[in-house]
Amino acid sequence: MSDTHLEEVSTADVDNDGQSPPDADQGPKKGIEVPLGPPTVVVQRLSVHYRVASKERESQDATRAQRAARRIGWDRTVTVKAVDDVSFVARAGEAIGVVGHNGSGKSTLLRVMAGLETPTKGRVLAHSTPSFLGVNAALMPELSGMENVRLGLLAMGMTPKEVREAIPDVVELAGIGRSVHLPMKTYSSGMGARLRFAISAAARPEILLIDEALATGDAASKERSEARMAQIREQAGTIFLVSHAAQTIEEMCTRAIWLHQGEMVLDGPAYETARAYRWWAWNIAKGETAKADVLLEAARAQLRATVVQPEDTSTDQHLSRHSSRN
Numbered sequence: 001m002s003d004t005h006l007e008e009v010s011t012a013d014v015d016n017d018g019q020s021p022p023d024a025d026q027g028p029k030k031g032i033e034v035p036l037g038p039p040t041v042v043v044q045r046l047s048v049h050y051r052v053a054s055k056e057r058e059s060q061d062a063t064r065a066q067r068a069a070r071r072i073g074w075d076r077t078v079t080v081k082a083v084d085d086v087s088f089v090a091r092a093g094e095a096i097g098v099v100g101h102n103g104s105g106k107s108t109l110l111r112v113m114a115g116l117e118t119p120t121k122g123r124v125l126a127h128s129t130p131s132f133l134g135v136n137a138a139l140m141p142e143l144s145g146m147e148n149v150r151l152g153l154l155a156m157g158m159t160p161k162e163v164r165e166a167i168p169d170v171v172e173l174a175g176i177g178r179s180v181h182l183p184m185k186t187y188s189s190g191m192g193a194r195l196r197f198a199i200s201a202a203a204r205p206e207i208l209l210i211d212e213a214l215a216t217g218d219a220a221s222k223e224r225s226e227a228r229m230a231q232i233r234e235q236a237g238t239i240f241l242v243s244h245a246a247q248t249i250e251e252m253c254t255r256a257i258w259l260h261q262g263e264m265v266l267d268g269p270a271y272e273t274a275r276a277y278r279w280w281a282w283n284i285a286k287g288e289t290a291k292a293d294v295l296l297e298a299a300r301a302q303l304r305a306t307v308v309q310p311e312d313t314s315t316d317q318h319l320s321r322h323s324s325r326n
């Protein structure tokens, strides 16, 4: 990315996914800096492609065979490249944000890293099993928040004694007050998300994957979540955080990866990457597609200039194959 672009980015500020106009410049921010430890996750040339039936009408140049197949009821299939040839190395002490427009592959990347999905190509090596906190984490809507906390902690392998000791901390981190005694089905999505984050963070996993849980919440709960994330990183953990809110990534992460239609277009310091993404998203929202294309290409060029292929690192002997397809 050129210097000119960086200057432009630092003077423009947009809310979340580029849906609001830029605010005034708030001056340069530094982002979070931490000493880095050894690799905890290595993602090598990872692709997840889905074959899906499409009801879309054939184009003019559909072959006769395609038209005939359609007449006898066979649907046309298309390939969706949810994640396409993505590689990176994550280290202890990093909090890595994953940004990108709807459908850019963020959740799919996390699901594969969690071992919930098998990649079409490539592999994920991890030092220990990542703990996945998704928006749809299986909590029981009929049970109260507190009952879900107990079940969730037990399900993560804690003993009943550990659960009892952890509960006050989880409840405080969730920051939902007395609502913790109400059924979860009565919670707002933000309350549910914060409870899930609190449960998952209580296990103090070495690798924590968080999907869209922290974008909501008031200033106090955001601060508590940030403090907990810092704690996990200090204990030599690695966090991945998917969020549409680029600002959340800037505030909570050390590094960010920008995915676009399954492709990794930028990987760098959280502040710069999230800013670059926000600037692109703002142009998309304004219909400035030519400008957005230039920004996307600039990001790709910067990635090409800085990328270190995971194959180049000789540091993964201590990692086990977590998810793979060669």
Ligand SMILES: Nc1ncnc2c1ncn2[C@@H]1O[C@H](COP(=O)(O)OP(=O)(O)OP(=O)(O)O)[C@@H](O)[C@H]1O
Pocket: 050, 052, 080, 081, 082, 083, 100, 101, 102, 103, 104, 105, 106, 107, 108, 109
């Ligand atoms: N099981 C599936 N079968 C077919 N296509 C899928 C499946 N899961 C995801 N996709 C497609 O893969 C692409 C990436 O989806 P994914 O949910 O990873 O994106 P995302 O960046 O997390 O999106 P969002 O920000 O909207 O949550 C999308 O085009 C989506 O439609």
